[in-house]
Amino acid sequence: MLNEHLNKPLYVQIQEYIAELILTGKIPPETKLPSEREFSQELGVSRMTVRRSITELVNEGILERRHGSGTYVAKPRVTYNVRELINYLQAMHTRAIAATSQLLEFGQIPASRRLAERLEVELGDALYRVAILRLANRVPCVVERVFFPCARLPQIEEYDLEKTNIYDLLTEGYKIQFSHIQQSFEAVAANEPIAEQLRVPDGFPLLMVSRVIYQTSDCKPVEFAQDFLRSDYARISSEIDWQGDQEFERLYF
Template sequence: MGTPRYIEIHNQIRDRIENGEWQSRKRLPSERELAEMFQVSRMTLRQAVQTLVDEGLLERRVGSGTFVAEQKVSERALGVTSFTELMAETGRHATTKTVSYKVTTPSASEIEHLALKPTDEVLVLERLRYGDDEPILLEQATLPMKLVENCTRSALTESLYKTLASIGIKPGRANQTVGAALANERLSELLDIKRGDPILTVRQVSYDQNDTPFEYVRSYYVGERFEFSLVR
């Protein structure tokens, strides 16, 4: 099976951005013009654009169109800490609620970050993380299905990192990209905040003890309930 068309379009748009043809803060051609340019349906075009939005390369502005996102500062994390451990360090009790759990084919960004093939399957796990019963973040974690196919759903949703450790996966380094956004309607409902409230966005690729990527996570933190401390 060849590479899905939307992934090809995703890569071509990304190349134009990286080559400077479409520059930071500039508006892209309309959806109709892009679909004609790449000779694909508007549905396929939307799928490619949405993946680039998820990666932070593009941003949609209501009533204005789609723009190349402003380049943000990226910080490299020295290691990976589970949310449960993080809450324990601050004296809070961590709990988790599973929002969705599905096995599917990977998106273009998941293929790239997890070194997958388009035909591979991934597990996409979406969870709400609480500290003392207060929602702190919504986490969308993607893992190669081949790594966790023998793990139960309850084990993966209750303590993901503990379960990964039980099958020999030990977290090592991680690459993180931190940004800021405003809560949309879905995030406001899930995180118990107002629509338009500030949120912190984090995209993370986690690597194991052999420096192999095992997890791609997109997290949405409530701005007033969480902060990152960077040590140089």
């Protein structure tokens, strides 16, 4: 488990060990952490070393200390405004959550009938397919599956998609102005690949956000995305400006 011969301090190894217990769900969110003494006996290290590891995880926001109660696994649940769903990294940074990304997949595919309809391209046209995992405080929270028409976003492979969020890629990399965005929300169960990527059981409840982004220049779609959010780590909020009774009647009756 711990290796004194590794070129890595013991407290860092313990820190990674505890983080792995959390990421794999062995210590779920809001669960009280075993005591320093228990970890010390289990791992054969001093309590001072364990304390330093726990302090580092508290500083990262993975753990939280509750006065008079102990140390608990923090729950980095993010409440997204619907406008923030096109930029998860920015939403997390705004909330002081440590956000990281992993590029899961990148390549080109021919447009299927469904994708051709969504992106308003011809059947078989070349599309970029990108899958990115977003993590909040080391916890996998979102899988983004994104499709771009190759003809509208040429040479996208030149960008570091692991470090560049999609919103910045479109607006800064390609100088695209959005005319409008269509989004829909659906409750789905995690299939095996998504469950593995998010480290949840098969069938775990997820929120799927489907999105099409249209550019101003020709009102054509530049992105079709399906984002899979862990339901235990995400909420979505919306604020509606009240326009009066006539507007209410127009919308609902």
